[in-house]
Amino acid sequence: MTTATREEFTFQTEIKQLLNILSHSLYQNREIAVRELISNASDSLNKLRHIQLSEAQYRDDAALKITLLPDATAKTLTIVDNGVGLTREELIENLGTIAHSGSLDFMKKAAEAKSANHDADSSGSKSDLSLIGQFGVGFYAAFMLADTVEVITRSYREETGWKWTSDGTGQYSIEPVDEAPRGAQIVLHLKEDAIEEFTKEYRLESIVRRYSTFVPHAVYVGEKHVNNQPPIWVEPKSQVTPEQYKSFYQWLTHHANEEPLWHLHLSADSPLQFQSILYCPPVNLELQGFGRLEHGLTLCAKRILVQDDNKDLLPDYLHFVYGLVDSADLPLNVSRETLQDNRLIPKLRKVLTKKVLDYLAELAEEQPATYAKFYEQFGMVLRGGVGVDFENREKIARLLRLASSHDVTPGATTSLGEYVKRMREDQTQIYYLGGPDLASLLRNPHYETFRDRGLEVLFLTDPVDEFALSHLQEFDGKSLVSIDSADIQLPASAESPSSSTTGEEQGSSSQIAPAGFDRVLEVFRQALGERVQDVRKATRLATSPVCLVNPQGSMSSQLQKVLSQTVKDFNLSRRILEVNPQAPLISRLASLSSSGTNDDFIADCGLQLYASAMLLDGLVVEPDLTADRMRKLMEEAADKRTVIIT
């Protein structure tokens, strides 16, 4: 049945030019040619497996495999498969016609046959036929590496084979060969500048590992089986062992001997088809002084690598997650190096983000110890999400863990959800206070009232938490307020232990001012001038003489402090100095104020109390004047002291 002589053919249409474009400009890396030929071989093996399932006469024991055979002496690289092979007609139709995909045809026919046999499918021949080829151009990438390409092939339906030869410039020939094993051997007669690189086994192994690790058949380079990492993400979760998850993590991250803290195996069919495994590493290297981790997720289409570093599949605040996403729905560009239409990526990102956040919430609930470990390492990164991911703000907020006056044991934390559960019935705000450490926060004058009234305050020692809460503004319908702000409302039920509720101002009812107190406020006001927005009677102090309150809507002291250190010419907001009439120093000043002769001294006290209050917030104002005044006050105090001789 062979045609005795060699025949010459010309490629159809404007092929010469097209071939040139395909083989030289379509792909960015020429190593992609190897990926394309392996993908073709894999498609061919898949087709054979599909045929063998339904047609018993084509079954045999030969293991389906793909082999790369480099030969430096012959200056060739041969890609061998024992798949379906090609008949003479198929060679003309598929390799002689650019942009005709035999694989796409095969898929269509298989799909038609499947729907025709739908009811009567008793053969058990359900194969999950999935082919990579669809554009009908991948093969021509071979000409990026080779001057001449030979395809020696025998179809599974024939006894004898064919040799197809072309130099990629417009013509090809087909001749019969007697000795050809079933399948195809693609012999690349390498170009001068490709010989060295593409005949080195280790180089070929690395190309296979990079692009074709997960093709569903064994790939050998010479004698060596290179792709022994199975694509576990396509398996049902129940069939993947912990050991397999671990080894896939190590393969993906190149972190030998490391175990992930958790993994998440996802599979979805609609509206988006994808499979994915995401991992959290056990430690955050960024905390150990390493730079920012710049890895993305691996993106595959039907197990073939498309991008190994896609940073758009998860938001930045989840950038510590490693993983792989495989979607057959990806609208691939012909070159399979980029996506034709990126609309799918935001959709995938949305689903993946939601899944990760939901998983973290579940982890926090079901495995608090693991969650605590996770939060210690990655909480810092995650918190950043509150400010940027509006849609998931509330979900991220639920994941935050913060110190609180509820339990001041060092290291103890609470969640916003738990705080809300403990709130008084008539409490409408969630209170927090930022400061350098727990000890200073517990001593902060603003906290006094809350402590005395048994109102819980969240203690934020990291400014990132404060940024997060100030962005959040609200949680579970309750507004979040810094207790150094004038926006504070205390619940009516929270009375100071020693107070009655008859006062005209909530919370200040017990603070009956001594005579002369208004004069003290007046002198303070004049002395402080533009430094403050106002000076007024305190509503929330127990023992401290003064505190500085941030006007409604302005930033907390801690945030202002951070910004003043980082932003050039940052303007601190003018605060309100609240003065406690019950504090011994203030009532003494009130009694000294009647004559007017002590105004200078009272003014100095006002300035000094203001400077000290700023200092407590970590802000140094007018250091020269403050130091002078301090010295003067000490001199006066020293003058008044007497020596008591006993």
Ligand SMILES: Nc1ncnc2c1ncn2[C@@H]1O[C@H](COP(=O)(O)OP(=O)(O)OP(=O)(O)O)[C@@H](O)[C@H]1O
């Ligand atoms: N090793 C092979 N064995 C059998 N048939 C093959 C082999 N390589 C290629 N073919 C046939 O040649 C056709 C064209 O291959 P080509 O790589 O150009 O395109 P494709 O794989 O169909 O699509 P894509 O450009 O998307 O990869 C294939 O569809 C297939 O029918």
